[in-house]
Amino acid sequence: MTFTAPIWLALAAAAALGVLVAHLFSPSVPRRERLPTTRFIPADAPLAVLRTNRLSDWLLLLLRLTVCILLGLALAGAHVPKRAPARVLIVDGSRAVASVAELRDSARARDGDVVIVFDSVARRATQDTLPTLQPSGAKGSVSAALVAAHRALQGFGEGRAESELVVVSPFTREEVDSATALLLQRWEGPVRLVRVGAATAPNRHRVEVRAQGDDPVAATFALRPEAVGQPVRVIRTRPTAADSAWARDAGGVLVLWPVKADSSLEPGAQASAVVASSAVVVARFARADAVGSGVPAARWSDGAVAASESPLGAGCVRTVEVGVDPVGDLALRASFRAFAYRMVEPCSGARDFAPVDLPRATPAAPALQTPAGREPVWFALLALVALIAEQVIRARGRAA
Amino acid sequence: MLRSAAAGAALTPYAELLDALVGLTWPSAARVRAGDPGAHRSTRLGRSPEFTEYRAYRPGDDLRRLDWKLFGRTDRLYLRIADDHAALQTTIVLDASASMRFPEEGPGKWEHASAIAIGLSAIAINDGDAVGVVVTDTSGADRVIPPRRRRDILHDAAALLHSVTPDGAPDLAGTIRRQESPPRLVVVSDFLGDAERALPELAVAAAAGSEVVVIHVVADAELDPPRQSFLAEDPEVPALRRAMSDANRAAYDAAFAAWRENVAAQCHAMHANYALTLTSEGVRDLVRRVVAGHAAQFQRASS
Numbered sequence: 288m289t290f291t292a293p294i295w296l297a298l299a300a301a302a303a304l305g306v307l308v309a310h311l312f313s314p315s316v317p318r319r320e321r322l323p324t325t326r327f328i329p330a331d332a333p334l335a336v337l338r339t340n341r342l343s344d345w346l347l348l349l350l351r352l353t354v355c356i357l358l359g360l361a362l363a364g365a366h367v368p369k370r371a372p373a374r375v376l377i378v379d380g381s382r383a384v385a386s387v388a389e390l391r392d393s394a395r396a397r398d399g400d401v402v403i404v405f406d407s408v409a410r411r412a413t414q415d416t417l418p419t420l421q422p423s424g425a426k427g428s429v430s431a432a433l434v435a436a437h438r439a440l441q442g443f444g445e446g447r448a449e450s451e452l453v454v455v456s457p458f459t460r461e462e463v464d465s466a467t468a469l470l471l472q473r474w475e476g477p478v479r480l481v482r483v484g485a486a487t488a489p490n491r492h493r494v495e496v497r498a499q500g501d502d503p504v505a506a507t508f509a510l511r512p513e514a515v516g517q518p519v520r521v522i523r524t525r526p527t528a529a530d531s532a533w534a535r536d537a538g539g540v541l542v543l544w545p546v547k548a549d550s551s552l553e554p555g556a557q558a559s560a561v562v563a564s565s566a567v568v569v570a571r572f573a574r575a576d577a578v579g580s581g582v583p584a585a586r587w588s589d590g591a592v593a594a595s596e597s598p599l600g601a602g603c604v605r606t607v608e609v610g611v612d613p614v615g616d617l618a619l620r621a622s623f624r625a626f627a628y629r630m631v632e633p634c635s636g637a638r639d640f641a642p643v644d645l646p647r648a649t650p651a652a653p654a655l656q657t658p659a660g661r662e663p664v665w666f667a668l669l670a671l672v673a674l675i676a677e678q679v680i681r682a683r684g685r686a687a
Numbered sequence: 688m689l690r691s692a693a694a695g696a697a698l699t700p701y702a703e704l705l706d707a708l709v710g711l712t713w714p715s716a717a718r719v720r721a722g723d724p725g726a727h728r729s730t731r732l733g734r735s736p737e738f739t740e741y742r743a744y745r746p747g748d749d750l751r752r753l754d755w756k757l758f759g760r761t762d763r764l765y766l767r768i769a770d771d772h773a774a775l776q777t778t779i780v781l782d783a784s785a786s787m788r789f790p791e792e793g794p795g796k797w798e799h800a801s802a803i804a805i806g807l808s809a810i811a812i813n814d815g816d817a818v819g820v821v822v823t824d825t826s827g828a829d830r831v832i833p834p835r836r837r838r839d840i841l842h843d844a845a846a847l848l849h850s851v852t853p854d855g856a857p858d859l860a861g862t863i864r865r866q867e868s869p870p871r872l873v874v875v876s877d878f879l880g881d882a883e884r885a886l887p888e889l890a891v892a893a894a895a896g897s898e899v900v901v902i903h904v905v906a907d908a909e910l911d912p913p914r915q916s917f918l919a920e921d922p923e924v925p926a927l928r929r930a931m932s933d934a935n936r937a938a939y940d941a942a943f944a945a946w947r948e949n950v951a952a953q954c955h956a957m958h959a960n961y962a963l964t965l966t967s968e969g970v971r972d973l974v975r976r977v978v979a980g981h982a983a984q985f986q987r988a989s990s
C-alpha cells in the first residue's frame with residue numbers, strides 16, 4: 288500500500304488514541320427520568336458511572352477506531368496497487384498476415400493474459416476469439432497496438448517489470464513507423480517478437496481507364512503501363528451504379544477523377560502543386576471547391592485536400608479533384624506519372640509487405656509514467672458505513 | 688340545555704365504565720347511622736316490612752307493633768321488630784400531588800384515580816347515597832363538590848377532575864382531617880407524598896366511626912422502571928436525585944415492596960378496606976373488587 292499524504296495517517300492515529308482514552312476513562316452521566324418512587328433507590332448509588340463492560344460498548348469503541356483509521360487512510364490517499372498481468376499478447380490481424388493458420392498457432396493465449404488484436408486500430412480481445420481470428424483487409428499499425436498495450440497496464444502498480452510483451456506479426460514495412468521502436472523500448476518487462484509469414488502482393492492488375500477523347504490521364508496510364516496490386520477503374524466521365532457495385536462486390540478501387548475541362552483554367556481556380564505521399568507535381572491545375580469526406584489521399588500545396596478515399600464494401604472509392612490541363616506535356620512528366628499511380632494504389636495505400644527488423648527492446652528509456660490506481664474513495668465509503676453503524680448501535684443502547 | 692350538553696361531554700370518557708357498573712351495589716361494611724332513607728341497614732330498628740325479630744312487650748312500646756297472632760298462640764305480648772335503612776354519605780378524596788402525574792405519556796395514575804372516583808360515585812348515587820368529591824390543592828384550599836344525591840354530581844365531578852393537573856405537594860393529611868370523619872371516606876392516592884401523616888388521619892376517621900376505603904394507586908413503571916441506567920428525579924422533591932442501575936434495582940424493588948406492605952398493614956390495622964391497584968388494571972375490575980370487598984365484610988358483620 289502506498290500513500291500520497293502520509294501525514295494524515297499520523298493525525299488519524301492521534302485521533303484514534305484520543306477516542307480510546309475518552310472511551311476508557313471518561314465518565315458518563317446517565318439520562319434523567321422522572322420517577323415518583325425515587326426515594327426507594329439506595330442513597331449510596333453513584334450519580335455518574337464509568338463506562339460499563341457491555342459488549343455494545345466495546346463494539347462502539349471498535350467502530351469509532353475503525354472510522355478514525357479509515358478516514359486517515361482515505362485522506363492519506365492510500366491505494367493498493369493492482370498487480371500487472373503476466374503477459375500482454377499482441378496479435379496482428381491486418382492484411383499483412385500471409386497464413387491464418389500460422390497466426391493462430393503462434394498466438395496462444397494463457398489465462399490471465401491481456402490480448403490485443405490490431406489492424407489499422409487496436410482492440411482488446413479475449414483468448415476465446417483467437418482460434419477464430421481472421422485477418423482483415425486493412426493496413427496494420429504495430430504502433431497503435433503498442434500504445435494499446437501500454438494503456439492496458441495503466442492502473443497496475445506492481446509487477447509491471449515482470450509483465451512480458453509478446454507481439455505476433457509479420458512486421459512489414461507498412462505496419463511499422465518511427466514510433467514503433469520507441470514504444471518497444473518503453474516496455475518495462477521482457478519483450479518477445481514472434482514473426483509470422485508476410486503476405487505477398489503481386490502487382491498483376493492493369494489500370495482500367497474510362498475516358499473520352501484525348502484524355503491526359505488516360506494517356507499517362509497508357510504510356511508505359513504498370514501493374515497494380517488491386518483491380519482499379521479510373522472514371523474520367525460520369526460514374527454509373529455498376530461502377531459502385533463493382534467496387535463494392537469485387538473489392539476494386541474505383542477512382543473518380545472527373546475532367547475539369549477548361550483549357551483556359553480560370554486564374555482563381557489554379558493551383559501550383561499537388562502532393563500525394565512522396566509524389567509531388569508542380570504544374571497548373573484546376574481545383575474544385577470541396578472534396579468529399581474520407582481519408583485524404585492527396586493535398587494541395589496550401590494543405591487543402593485534393594483527393595480522398597472512402598471504403599465501399601470490399602473495395603473503396605477514391606475521389607480526385609485535380610483538374611489536369613488537357614493542353615501541355617503534363618502527361619509525359621515522371622512526377623505526374625508518379626502522382627497518377629499514387630491515385631490508383633490499392634485501398635489504404637500501397638501494400639508494402641517487406642519485412643522490417645525491429646531492435647530488441649531494452650528498457651534504456653524511462654518507463655512510461657502512468658498514474659497508479661487510487662482507491663481512497665473506498666476507505667471513505669467504509670468509514671461512512673462504520674459511522675452509520677456506530678450511530679445505530681448507540682441509539683439501540685439508549686433505547687434498550 | 689347548555690349545561691347538560693357540556694356536562695354530558697365531561698362524562699363521555701367514562702361511558703363504557705358506567706355501563707359496565709350498572710346493577711352493582713355498594714353495601715356498607717356495618718350498620719349505618721339512622722338518617723335519610725337509603726339502601727343501607729341502619730342502627731335504628733324501624734317499621735319496614737322486612738321482619739327481623741320479636742321482642743317482649745315493655746310498657747310504653749307502640750301497641751301497633753304488637754303481634755296479635757303470636758299473642759293468640761302464646762298468650763304473651765311481643766313486638767315485631769324490623770330493620771331500618773338509611774343512606775350513607777360518601778366522600779371521595781383524591782390526591783392531586785405531582786407524583787400522581789406519572790407516567791407523563793399516556794394514561795397515568797391521575798387518569799386511573801379519576802376513573803375510579805367516577806365509578807364509585809356512580810354506584811353510590813345509584814344506591815341513593817349522597818356523594819361528595821374533594822381534590823387536594825397546593826394552596827391549601829381544596830377543590831370541593833359538596834355531597835348531594837342528585838345524579839348530576841357525576842357530571843360535575845368529571846368536569847372537576849378533567850380540569851385538574853396534579854402538581855406540587857398538597858397536604859393530603861390536612862384534607863382528610865378537614866372532612867371531619869364522614870360516614871364513608873374514600874381516599875384515592877399513591878401515598879408517596881405524606882403517607883406518614885395521612886394514614887394516621889385515616890385511623891382517626893376510622894376510630895370516629897367512618898367507613899374508610901383506601902385505594903392505593905401504583906404505576907406499572909414504578910413497579911418495573913426502565914431497564915437501562917438513568918438518573919431518577921422525584922417530581923415532588925426536585926433535589927432528590929438518585930441513579931438507578933442494574934446494581935441497585937433489587938434493593939429498590941425490596942424497599943418499594945416493603946413500603947407498600949407497610950401501608951397495607953396500617954390500613955388493615957385501622958380496619959379500612961384497602962385495595963392496591965396498578966394503572967394497568969381495568970377500572971371496572973378494581974371498582975368491583977372494592978364494592979365486593981365491602982359486600983363480604985357486610986355479610987360477615989350481619990351473620
